[in-house]
Each structure stands twice: as structure tokens, then as C-alpha cells.
Amino acid sequence: MNYDLILRSRRTLLPGGEQPADVGVRDGVIAAVAGHQALTGHDVIDLGECALLPGLVDTHVHVNEPGRTEWEGFDTATRAAAAGGVTTIVDMPLNSIPPTVDPHALWVKRAAAAEQCYVDVGFWGGAVPGNLKSLPALHEQGVFGFKAFLIDSGVPEFPPLDPAGLADALAAVDALFVVHAEDPALVGEAHGTRFADFVASRPARAEASAVAAAIEAARHTGARVHILHLAAADALPLLAAARREGVRVTAETCPHYLVLDAADVPDGATQYKCCPPIRDRSHQDALWEALADGLIDCVVSDHSPCPPELKRGDFGSAWGGIASVQLGLPLVWTAARRRGHSLADVVRWMAANTAGLVGLGRKGRIAEGADADLVAFDADAEFTVDAATLLHRHHVSPYHGRKLRGVVRDTWLRGRLAGAEPIGRLLERGRP
Template identity: 55%
Template sequence: MTEIHDLVVRAERAYVDGRFQAVAVAVTAGTIVSIASIDAPFDAATEVTLPDSQVLIPGIVDTHVHVNEPGRTDWEGFASATRAAAAGGVTTILDMPLNSIPPTTTPDALQLKREAAGPQASVDVGFWGGAIPDSLGHLEPLHRAGVFGFKAFLSPSGVDEFPHLSTGQLHAALQELAGFDGLLIVHAEDPGVLAEHENSGGVGYEAFVASRPEDAEKTAIDHVIDGLRATGARAHILHLSAAGALPAIRAAKAEGLRLTVETCPHYLSFAAEGIPDAATQYKCCPPIRDEHNRELLWAALVAGDIDLIASDHSPSTKELKFAHGGDFALAWGGISGLQVSLPAVWTAAKTQGIGLDSVIEWMAVATSRLAGLSTKGSLSVGAAADLVAFAPGEKFTVVAQELQHKNKLSAFDGRDLFGVVHTTWLAGAPVFSRDAAFEAGPPSGTLLTRT
């Protein structure tokens, strides 16, 4: 008897086994069960043939998203964030532990996060825990509860309920995590260097960059590397913006230290020279640096010195973002980019002569590897049927007001980007489509735990 699959997608170009090829992908019970030639005689309840302008790629896995719920849900929330993810071809997000109240630093706080996310998640959601001074010595229970690792700041986070670690506390956290092979993910800026470069701020972006120089990142990353060398632990550097830290990163990796590194779409898309006065929608920490620095980040991605790209979607209200007359020192920092992260990176990659295959590796394959999500980030038999129909040659203009983000603002507003998401499937079911007749069903995302 012929098997009837739930879904078959046929595509002239699908990213399978590290290259684009013509295939038919068969899905049953949320899992890819067969990949065969494009004309394979599959029977299915639903069959989709992509037009030649669209390619089939695995769902993007974004390991750096601030959802801010519970507590600061006026900034974002699981309903709006996961709808934005689905519209951007992102089928899995990992939520950061801070900016919510309480922060995810205890098993009880994690449970509150799960209760908030469960009924609202349109894509799959996992959670990072937090390493703050009060939680040191008590990290393993949160690890056992299923967080994917522990976020730490080495300089003030901006919210009182998530204080930063001193250098000694950083090393203590790494020693503790080494005992159960937990992962520390680090906002690496050194507070001493920041204090030395504090200035009066203002509406000029140059003064803001001067207040957070490359040396702040370089010094903090050196402290992380020293801790890895002493403990044998694992660490991941978040949102690298300073290319000046790359020599130390390369040396640490060559030494065999267990260090990975990410950068973000905004560091790869923008340059300090192009940021107008008072345009605080571009404020983030560490800051967007100059064009030469951006070119060095791209070269480091190609060389493998930087491992992956994640959005660092960090939204706030318009009042916080545009307060104080455009003074960069006083406006809230963070880029809203979750929904446009894939086309933003693809557009910037095209200008570098870099193929879509590399973008997928950095934004789906490597991010899944960081999180240990073995069934995510690939089109392969046994993988989750998280699929995206993506038109890489189609161009659009970002209109912030039309984004699914709760607060309709973004540094990408008005920017022309290549790459349109036409359909996103989660576990074989459509969760987003540009088809006017499409109606999303109830939220169907799964809450993930570390395996």
C-alpha cells in the first residue's frame, strides 16, 4: 500500500547536503521522512511545487532573541516575536534571560517563562538561563531544568535585576559550568575600559562609538579566554562588533580552547559613517563600527573565525528608543531585526560575493550546532520539517509599520533588501504564507529543552 505523506514539497533548488539540488521532500508527522528526485512518485495530503524563483531552505534558528516576557511585555512578547520570526523564515528562537521580570536565573523563573510562551508560540522556543552574582554556585539546577546555557554580562546590562559579573566571578562561573559541561554565553565589554572612555554623549554617533571602543571588547574577550584556559569550560562570545578582537579569538581556537563567536545582521549591514545624527534606532551595545571593521567581520566569517550569525533582536518601546532628543548616551540600546534578519544578511552577503549556501550555514546549521539541536537547521531525513520557501532574487523595502514586532521601529526601516519569505512551515504545517488566502491557525510552537 502506498504511503500517504502529510506534505510533499518539490523544488528545483533545495539546500540539501551542503548544496542546492532538485528534490522532493516528503514529510510525515512533522518529520522529513524521505528526500528523493524532484519527480519522485510521492503521494501526499498536501503537495507544493515551488516556482523557479523560490528555493527551499531549512528554517532559520535564531539563538539570540530578547522576548522580554513576562515583565516588560510592552517591549515585545512571545505572540508578536514568534509571529515576526515565522514571517522572517525563523522557525526556532532561543530567548535571552534578561529584560523579562523576573530574569531566567532560577528554575522557578524558567517555569514562568514557559507558562508565558507555551500558549502563544508560533515557532519553537528554547531558553537561555542567566549567570549573575547571586546565582553563582547554583547554576546546575537550572541546567537540569533544560536551559541551553547561561548568559553573563561583563559590564552593566542596563537593567538592575541582571547585574554583571566581575572578572573573578566570570572565572568562578566558568569553573562551575566546567563541572557539568554547561555553556557560558557572554556579553563581552570591559567596564573599566568603558569607564575610561565615558563622555557627555549627544546626538552625534561618533561620540557614542568613542564611548565604547574596541578595547572594551578586546579586554573582556581576553578575560574569557584566560578563564577557558584555566578551567577547560565552554564559552560563546555574543554579538562581536570589534574586528580588533579577532587575532585573540583565532589564537584561542588554534590553542584548542572551546570558544565560539557570533556576529549580527546590523554589524554586517551598517557602518558608523552612514548613521545620521539622533538616529537612535541604530544604537546597540557594542556599537556598529566603521566600514573597514565591517569588511573584516565578513572576512572572519568566511575564514571561520566567527562561527555564526544571530539577530540579537532587542526591542523596546518608542518612548525609550527615541527619548532625550536623540542623545545616543541616554536612548535605550538594541536593534529590532528578527523578522528581517535573513534578508538583511543575504543582501549584505550578495555585495560580498558570498552565496546563499554560506548564509544558511551561518544562520541555521551553525546556530543549531551551538544549541545542540540535532534535528534543526537542515533538510535531511529525520530532521524536523521546518521549511522555508525563499525567493533570493526578489526585492522589497522594509516598512517598520508593517513588521510583526510589537513596537513598529527598526534600524532597517526604509532599507531595500533582497530575499522574500513566501512560506514558512513548522513541523510540516504552514505558520506563515504571503498567500492572501492563508489564515494562520492557533499557535503551534513547541517549547524546547536542552538535550
């Protein structure tokens, strides 16, 4: 059999675990997975001890184009993704203008993304007050599901739902709903430069209360609900009980909650601001335990950049978001390794499970018939983050100066090197 490309590694991350293997690519698809040095061809890349991973699938990325392209854009966001070993992103329906809350807005978003994406891109729709009738049409047009906020989103054109409104949206269309779960009744005003005051203004019980409301809506409607960017250990027993009951609820967390500790955040360092906030080590330890147990399914970036001037001021006025789509893999691997987790665990959380969340059966795994989205990852190499070299639009990062383990050497999208030209495709739910 002829192959366009053969990738060989002694550390190939297959669905069954890590092992030496050859991966043969033909016409953008993995045509063969065989024993080490079993395949022959003209174009063979021997990675040696450098690990071969499936391309990561990041289902929580804010690209912000059109409308706020000065914050980020498809060109810069997808270049950064490719550099970080991410071969598929799913773009959130905000903070672009218009937000993706009706079929016309989806058309505008796709037109903006066309021919400038360096990785594959799918889209979430939005569920907001007043757009119930648009949800079925948006779903039919190929969005992977719908995002809803239970608290102010930070932008006026994407208002939140209350719990009754969320239940109505769940009943309006048979789709996956992803929910930002914080209870506004338990969230206070944040002012000043003390990080501890900001964390106290968005307490863990606000997450737990909103997660309970989302679970109740899922229980009542039978719908499928996914809890976004979980930071609070208080919500974990609620998720566990709901799953035992058969409620269709899953959850994700993010690198910043797994790596950063509130006790280490300097006062005034608004580059660390995100919502929910970074919490203390006890919450972080519980999140890692939930990942190990399978209670938390996915790790995603929640890449949410903005211009540097919007990060200035205090913790009340600064924009809440951390840009990390390029750094997620080494961030999580560095911390996971220290806690005794394997590279296979990281691949499951950041590739296989995220692909499964949105039904991308040809993504997130190295197997015959899957897209040849692959990553050469030097898991033992170390580097120090220099924010000025990151490829997202603005070089603001809480990770500047942090030493990490794991370097992405190359990324392939359907068998072609990613990052040199915009070869990404726009994806639709239910279509290969």
C-alpha cells in the first residue's frame, strides 16, 4: 500500500495506550496503524522517542471575530492553536458581533472565518432570552450545540438566561447545551486590586448553586447538559449524584484551574482574572481527583483574550479571560506528570473526550479511518514561556516566565503540516 506520509514513534498514543507504532497516512486519513518499523514508503518521518499524539480538540475557544477582531481573530487564534498541537477548535457564540444566536449570524461568522483558518473550526450557537424559535434552525445549520449563561456574560448583546429560561431552551431542541454556571444572587461586586477580594466576590457556592440549577433543568427535560470551566470543588458531589441518577450531565475544567493557585496570584495582577476565578489548592486537588475518577470529562482552554488596555485597572473593571490555546498541552502535561498521571490520560482529557463531547468521531484518536490530525510532542523537553512569542493576537499571559515540560515539535492537519497556510476546514455537526 502506498502512503503519502508515514509517522513513526516509539511513543505513539493509541486508543489502547502508549506503544511503539507506525502511522500511515493517505488522502488526509489514517490508512494504517502498524507495528514499529512495519510500514515502508518514500516519506517516512521517524520521531524516535518524541511522542506521537492525536491532534487536540479544544471545544471552548473565544475567537471574537467578527465585531471584536481587535481582541482576537480566526487567523491568530488558529495559528496559536496549531502551534499548541490543537487541530480542531469549536468557537463560542460570543464575544463576536453579531453573536451566533440565529442562522444569519452563523452565516456571518462562517463568512468571516472562511479561508483564514489554520486548523479545523466548528461553531457553538447561543441560547439567550428571545431566541427560542431560532434554536432548531441553528441546530439544523450545523452548530454543535448551544451555550447559555446563568449570569451576566460581560457583553450586553449576549444576555443570560434564568433557570426557567434554561429549561425552556433545553425543551426547544434536542441538542447539547453548555452552561456557564454561576448564580448571580450569590455573586457580589468586585472592586480594588486585592485578588482575594475578587475571589470572595465569586464564591464556590455560587458555582454549586448554578450547577444544581442546570442539573435540575436537565433532569426535568431529559436534555444533555455540559458544565463549562468548573473551578469549585463544591459542585463535584452534585455532579456525581446526578450521574448516578442517570441525569445526562458532563463537565470540563481548564488549565488555569489545574495549574494556578489563588494564593500565588499577586494583588493587581489582572492577567489572572477569569470567571469563575482561580481558587485555592484544595479546589485544585479536588479537580484533579475528579479528572482521575472520570467525573470531570474534559480539559479545554476557555481561550478568551482581549487587548492589553482591557486588562488594565482593578479586578472589577478588567476583562475576565485567559488566553492559553497555545499552552494548554504543556501546562496540563507538566502538572499531570507531577501528580502521577500519564500522557495517555492527558490525551483522553484533551482529545478523545472533547471530540466525543461534540460528536467528532474522526477526531481525537489515532486509528484507521480517523483524520490524520497528529502532533509530534517532545514530552521530556522543557521551555520557559515568553509571552512575546505566543501567536494569539495580544501577548498578555499569566504564564509568562513559567517553566513547562513538553514541546510541540510539529502539528499535522489531515496529513499536512499545520501553521504555514490556512488549510483548516469549517466543520458542521453530523457531517464528516
